[in-house]
Amino acid sequence: MSLEFRTTRRAETPAPTSVMKQNTKMGRLSLATGLMLSIAVAMSVGCGSSSKPASAPAGNGTLYTFVSDVPSCNLLSLGVFLTEMDLHKSGAPSGSNVTVWPTNNSPTSPVVEMSTLRDTMTIVNATTVAAGTYDQVVLKAVVNTAAVYNSTQSPPVSTLVPTVSSPSVTINLSPPLTITSGKVSGLLLDLNLPQSIAISTDSTGKITGTVNWQFSSRVLTPSGTTGFGEMDALYGFVRTVNSSSPGGNFTSSFLLQTLSQTSTGQGPALSVNLTKDTQLIGVSRIDQMPTGSYVEVDAYVDANGNVVANAIQVGDRESLANNKLAYIGPVLDVTKDPNTGNITQFDMLVRETEPTDPTEVANDSTVTVYVSSSTTFDQFLLSSDLANLASSGSLAIDDTNLMPGQEVVVSGVFTKPSSGPVTVAADSIYPRMQAVQGTFTSLAGTPGPDNKTGAFNMFPCNGLLAGTPFMVVTDAQSSFENTSGLNTLSPATPLLGRGLTFFSINGTTIGATGTTVPAGTMVLLAKQVRQF
Template identity: 35%
Template sequence: MERIIRTPRVWPGLLVLALAGLGLSCGSKTPVGPELAKSGTVYTYIGDSPACDVLSFRMNISGLAFRRSSNSSSFATVFPTQSIYYSLHMDYAALRDYFTIMYLAALQEDTYDGAQLTLTLPKIAIYDSSVDPPIRVLDGVLSTTTPLVPLQPSITVSSTKLNVLRFDFDMSKSLQLDAQGQVTADIIPVVTATPVNAAADNTYGTLDDLVGFISQVSPTPTGTFIGTFKLQLHSGSGQGVPISIKPDTSLSGVPDLKSLETGRVVEVMAKVDSVGNIVAENVEVEDRAVAEENRIAFFGTVLPTPVLDASGNVTQFKLYVRAMEPDKSLDVPLDSIVIVNISPATGFQVSPRPENLTPLQFGATSITVGQELLVHGQYTLTTGQPTVIDANSIYLRRQTVQGGLSSFIQVGSDGKSGAFWLSGCSTLLQSTPIMVMTTAVDTAFVNVFGLAGISPQATLFVRGFPFFVKDATVIRGTPVPAGTLVLFATQVRQAI
């Protein structure tokens, strides 16, 4: 995502939307596009809160403009313009409590007190076991397609520093319910926007879930970086974002930067430095997508009921398709259900690997209903039949599980390490016991001080890798019954 100019090593206008929790910004050292007079860098973020059985909540962002504080009728348009058009594919249910990039752009130096989004093509996908197939897709009806979001406080864009702005999208409040508590097609966008200040280390937060495919690799050292690659986000609907690689960046899946290929699907954890570079901490390098050969990456949720062999290995399962990299939705529609075949040659991994704080390994016995997976493989189309994917590799992804405290298993003397049973909110997770494990070092508690502060009546959002444990075992001194979904929490957030 470029289309930016920089003034003394600063992006003149970067705009980034992050989905489902908080957002992050991005940057690069390579100026792209015409130089703007007195431009400054701006980053924008978006977040959301999930509804229980909503599998996907998509709206394209087809326009973005900022209102000048000096004149309530004067806007600085980022896109669309005569030369720039984007319709960014955003799924607000996909990145709960994670950050990703929406857009980077040049914004004229000024003070702005509002941001106007243009939202199009709203769709809501809901898991509903009473229908066959068990997916209801609603064409959303927006109360407004151009919500004006106040910037609180206002932001003064300067060419001498990086300006970062975060949007938080509240999905649970935006979706409307009927008298029976069912999600309706009505959508009232609830969005807040807040400027983000630099942290003590002069970075602007962590992008912990940048997902896309590589469109360009440059292994040429520049300054403190050993090279860069360009990451195409949002299934190809957005810009290409330059990712800077340090000597100590972890490249999981390849030996070095020179081994990267265009077309590879990657998941990136990165930080944004003071001049706007997106500096990778970890890059999970996955399979190479070849759209012409029907070999792509499918993101989705495991649906009932996986097929097992005599040893308890999953050999086939149904996957709800939330997204693809790259986009092949003309062949395989979004919100459809595909059949995934697993063979002895199928590889298994978690992503990102540094976030796996568990002694558990992901494999064919670890797949269960409700998990969010990334499946790489070649698909086959058959008229009148579900699409079949022969899986080459399957990645267990971090996810945020919504639910409530059922009971404590143990609480350590530090008040933060321990374990508890979580009652899952989603219908897909209600048939599987969920054990949450926490530590004082690895688990962040948000809106609550440790385990003892969790209210039994509160809604919790627990983030981590959900490992299905087929056989009874003991993990960190805690007995785990057979058939348990174990979630090592990197974050426990209590709703307020």
């Protein structure tokens, strides 16, 4: 099954010519060459047509390690370098641990942008581990960079490198993790951001932070439909494409580089498998998917260790040699033409780029994005339910309604001036799934008979979103956690909604209950709602 992009273009407004200049210094070509060499090395250590590691030696099983986090309101970014993970075998002497990564079989250590993992998870490692029962995880982690909302700055963000009290944390496993020979196991590490990081301002006004890691863990049990758990926004760039069947019930596959290489670490390259039911968005066949393309995937890891795609959205083809990257992060502010109301430029916090170019566009840096008449605004179609809900209210991002706090992917060529921020000439822009934390204030109308279809108003705790009326819209497919539905939501404890955000300039009606959205309201179309 395939879906095509729906795009909108802005009215004719010329972009500043300076942002169209390309930097062709030899250092950039060397970086591109270095990335290709690192890819070749990574492929030589066992990345094949199957997403799981090579068959485990006798007496070994396969372990997938996932991470997620509990959100923190105004922490906009936290890049965590997971340098090493060890397991302690039950009954073994203290300190006699088994190293999971880095090893010869799993030589890389990932850098994870934790702020993107609110109510979702990602794969940080997949490798073979000796069969046995393990009762502790020993994780070593440091912070690369962080960014916080700061209303006194323009753009409203401050970056920092927090001090880590101890780079090593021991996490008890209860129940313990059992690795079975020839079988696949899953382990989730969940970071509690609010309890882990303390932000303060010193006497000079400088924002500082200290980190005391607070991780919990959970052994995952695969289910029939979502395996070890759904990942609704797995992202990276395409390294290779295999248009023939890799075996089993899979029709084709491609190699996805996730958590791309930085100056300190690199995430896993995953073979993503397609079935006859996988939705392809942006291309009609997998052999039309260019290598180097930025992609987002709704996927899960099945009980046999295969990464299986429910849907794949293919973005632009990026090129390190041509300074063209995908920039991922929240909008910080926007500038509009006073005559037309069209957006001419906006600042965004770049949490990371795909592929990564740390010498030119650093993680947690601010870039200025220029919007021109050729910029396309593509809609997020990985979730057909959310796409249909957006369509029912005529909600779509375009060059008039992009707002601070929205999570986006921008693809385009960057220019690095001698002073000032990096600028990007945007070829395409589309929204990402995001989680918004806040407080329930009131229902917006009467919920449907299922107590799931309807809407409610909330007050976001993130300063980027706090200045705009905010409504959460749900439907029959929205999931509710720690609450039975809309009628039991309470302002007593915070809640978290995960989905797609849109700004309604003129107001609209939306959904099966015909919810009225007032003009000037930010709308979150929720895939899930969790009351804390």
